[in-house]
Amino acid sequence: MSGNTTTLAVPAAPRPKLKPAGLIAIGIWIAVAIAFVFYFVQAFDVTLIERFGMKYLSGLWVTVSLVAVSFVCGAIVSLPVALGRMATNPIARALSFAFVYFFRGTPLIAQIFLIYYGFGQFHGFFETIGLWWFFREAWYCGLLSLALNTAAYQAEILRGAIESVPKGQWEGGRSLGIPRLVIFFKIVLPQALIVALRPYANEIILMIKASAIVAIITVYDLFGETRQAYSRTYDFQTYVWAALLYLAIVEALRHATNWAERRLTRHLKR
Amino acid sequence: MNESLTLLGFGSTGWGDDLARGVLVTVSLSLATLPIGLVLGFLLSLAKQSEDALLKLSADIFTTIFRGLPELLTLFLVYFGINAALKSASQATGLPDIALSSFVSGMVALGVVFSAFASEVFLSAFRAIPHGQREGGLSLGLGRAKVMLLVILPQLIKIALPGLANLWMNLLKDTALVSVIGLADILRQAGIAARVSREPFLFFGTAIVLYLILTIISSFAIGGIDRWTKRGEVAK
Numbered sequence: 001m002s003g004n005t006t007t008l009a010v011p012a013a014p015r016p017k018l019k020p021a022g023l024i025a026i027g028i029w030i031a032v033a034i035a036f037v038f039y040f041v042q043a044f045d046v047t048l049i050e051r052f053g054m055k056y057l058s059g060l061w062v063t064v065s066l067v068a069v070s071f072v073c074g075a076i077v078s079l080p081v082a083l084g085r086m087a088t089n090p091i092a093r094a095l096s097f098a099f100v101y102f103f104r105g106t107p108l109i110a111q112i113f114l115i116y117y118g119f120g121q122f123h124g125f126f127e128t129i130g131l132w133w134f135f136r137e138a139w140y141c142g143l144l145s146l147a148l149n150t151a152a153y154q155a156e157i158l159r160g161a162i163e164s165v166p167k168g169q170w171e172g173g174r175s176l177g178i179p180r181l182v183i184f185f186k187i188v189l190p191q192a193l194i195v196a197l198r199p200y201a202n203e204i205i206l207m208i209k210a211s212a213i214v215a216i217i218t219v220y221d222l223f224g225e226t227r228q229a230y231s232r233t234y235d236f237q238t239y240v241w242a243a244l245l246y247l248a249i250v251e252a253l254r255h256a257t258n259w260a261e262r263r264l265t266r267h268l269k270r
Numbered sequence: 271m272n273e274s275l276t277l278l279g280f281g282s283t284g285w286g287d288d289l290a291r292g293v294l295v296t297v298s299l300s301l302a303t304l305p306i307g308l309v310l311g312f313l314l315s316l317a318k319q320s321e322d323a324l325l326k327l328s329a330d331i332f333t334t335i336f337r338g339l340p341e342l343l344t345l346f347l348v349y350f351g352i353n354a355a356l357k358s359a360s361q362a363t364g365l366p367d368i369a370l371s372s373f374v375s376g377m378v379a380l381g382v383v384f385s386a387f388a389s390e391v392f393l394s395a396f397r398a399i400p401h402g403q404r405e406g407g408l409s410l411g412l413g414r415a416k417v418m419l420l421v422i423l424p425q426l427i428k429i430a431l432p433g434l435a436n437l438w439m440n441l442l443k444d445t446a447l448v449s450v451i452g453l454a455d456i457l458r459q460a461g462i463a464a465r466v467s468r469e470p471f472l473f474f475g476t477a478i479v480l481y482l483i484l485t486i487i488s489s490f491a492i493g494g495i496d497r498w499t500k501r502g503e504v505a506k
Contacts, residue, residue, distance in 0.1 A: 022324030025317070029328055105439070105485035106478045107446035110457055114478060117464060118471035205338075212340035216450055223343060236354055239347055243339055250338035 036240075043237050052229045052238070059225030060245060062139075066214065066221060067207045070143050074150035081155035086162065096155070103152035109213045111149060116141040116217045142214035146207065153203055161196035162188060194264055201257035205250050212246075222246070274472055277463070285463040285473070292459035293480055299376055299445045299455065304438065306381035311388025318393050329389065336386035341444050344383055349375040349451050376448035384441055391433035395426050428499040435492040442484055456480050 084096030103111065119126070119135045126132040134140045165188045173183035215224035226242040229235075280286040317329035336344065353369050360367050370378070399422060407417035449458035460477035464470035 019322045019325070021317075022320070022322035022326075022328070025328035026324040029331055102482070106481045107443040107457070109446045109449075110474060110478050110481060113457070113461070114471070114474040117461075118474045121469065121471045209338075209340040212342045213447070215342075223340065226343075227346075230350075236351060239343065239350065243343055243347060246340055246343060247335065247338045251334070 040237065040240075043235065045235070045237075048229075048233065048235065048237070052225070055220075055225045055229065056222065056241065056245070059220055059222040062219065063208065063211055063221040063223075064249075066139070066143060066146065066219070067204065067211050070146035070211075071150060071204060071207060073143070073147035074154050077147065077151035078154035078158055081151060082158040082162070085155060085159050100152045100155055103149050104156075108145065108149050108210050109216065112142060112145045112213060112217055115145045138214070138217045138219045142211075142217060142219050146211060146214070149210075150203060150207055153206075154200070157196050157199040157203065158192070160199070161192035164195045165191045197261055197264065198257060201253060201260075205253055208246070208249055208253075274469070277467055277469060277472065278476060285459070285467070288459045288463060289456065289476065289480065292454060292456040292477075293484070295373075295453060296442070296445050296455040297484070299373060299380075299448065299453070300438075300442050302373075303377050303380045303384060303441060303445075306377065307384025307388055307437075307441070308434075310381065310385035312392055314385055314389035315392035315396060318389060319396060333386045333389055336382050339383075341380070341383055342447050342450065345375065345379040345447055345451060348379040348382075352378070372448060372451045372453040375451065376445065376453055380441060380444055380448070383444070384437055387437050387440075388434065391430050391437065392426065395430035395433070396422075398429050399425050424499075431492070431496055431499060435489075435496075438488060438492070439485055442488060443481065446481070 081096045081099055084092040085100065087093055087096075115135070116138060119141075123132065126135050134144075169187055169191065170183060173187050174180075178187075211221060212223035214221055215227055218224070220228070222242055222245060226238055229238040277284055278286050278289075280290075314329045314332060317325045318333075320326055339347075349370065349372065352375070356368055356370070359365075403421050403425065404417055407421040408414075412420065445453075445455060446457045449455050449461070452458070456477050460473040464473040467473070
């Protein structure tokens with residue numbers, strides 16, 4: 001047996017054939033890319049960057065800070081909502097279900113309009129209870145509606161993640177005499193958060209995209225600055241810049257999530 | 271209270287008929303966008319599974335771009351970008367001006383976004399169908415098209431339905447964005463009524479209730495479709 005060393009000729013892997021459909025499709029993209037570069041070279045204007053560069057950066061900062069703050073506020077609000085969804089008390093269940101259904105079933109832009117324009121109608125009332133400074137500012141109104149909206153989505157993410165942890169984990173903890181609160185924070189939540197990581201990251205991406213809506217109520221976030229720049233110059237490349245910035249943020253987040261997921265689940269790999 | 275009822279009523283004193291027309295516009299935009307998004311998304315998911323690396327790459331580029339851009343920005347890019355391109359094209363060729371209406375822009379932008387997300391839903395549904403189904407169909411002498419139509423597609427719809435239902439809800443809500451570029455949908459009609467009557471809370475509240483009604487109707491309809499796709503399974 002050992003002398004028999006004739007090697008079987010390994011058939012060469014078939015070279016991938018270029019098919020017309022793929023060539024046409026990639027051809028279209030290459031054409032788009034060339035047209036884009038051509039357009040940019042031709043339309044590129046240094047004065048535009050001098051005029052609006054800093055504004056775009058400040059808009060970017062407004063977008064990022066708005067999303068960050070409302071994501072954290074939403075996370076805080078989502079915890080009782082998620083617990084209410086899983087509670088045995090019918091009133092808590094009904095209330096949290098209504099909250100989630102309301103914010104997930106209606107457009108964010110309508111919620112923002114209701115809070116910014118609709119609550120403005122009760123100007124006098126808010127002034128007497130000393131909250132008018134809050135509802136007067138578009139930024140706060142955008143923040144409130146984004147936070148409530150994401151709270152509804154995050155509550156569902158959290159509920160799904162907590163319910164994905166097997167019941168035996170709870171029972172095991174109980175049989176060891178660990179208090180329920182400790183079981184929740186030390187045993188169930190860490191496992192649930194691994195499941196929830198990707199949905200949470202998706203939620204941040206969705207929020208960055210949705211936050212462009214606050215530009216409509218005069219918040220100068222990235223999209224708001226873009227709209228202003230366009231209305232001053234009627235130069236279409238202002239929108240293209242914004243598109244590139246948004247794509248860059250979203251792609252960076254997506255890759256960061258993939259990396260974080262690989263890192264956090266490395267103990268589960270075999 | 272009575273005043274509010276008059277404002278929401280039909281006829282010349284109220285805004286009921288305007289809001290009703292808005293509902294019609296919202297529903298027709300969503301229903302007009304759905305087939306575009308579904309067909310394009312299905313084709314994209316086929317491209318993503320193809321052995322042709324270039325086709326796969328092209329589909330991935332498409333998804334990356336339109337999943338990553340804010341819907342509002344996509345809408346503006348389509349509305350201003352395509353209209354500017356059409357204008358310069360008509361000036362160059364001397365053809366009469368054509369411009370995309372806000373309805374058509376909305377259809378294009380939301381359809382493209384829908385298809386980018388739908389392609390992922392279809393792709394994971396395709397992966398959930400065992401290979402043997404295809405092979406079994408082929409070994410019975412069915413053609414490739416027939417295997418797709420009679421064997422794969424019925425199972426695909428069943429698996430993809432929850433994901434597609436989510437996308438439909440998103441689509442229905444995203445149509446509200448088209449009001450920003452002037453489409454007379456629920457939100458825009460409510461905004462006009464709010465400005466004229468100085469009752470923004472009433473009208474934006476009504477708009478939200480109308481959207482809620484639409485989503486509730488949708489979830490009932492989706493429940494019906496879901497039961498229909500599972501008609502072959504054992505009743506529980």
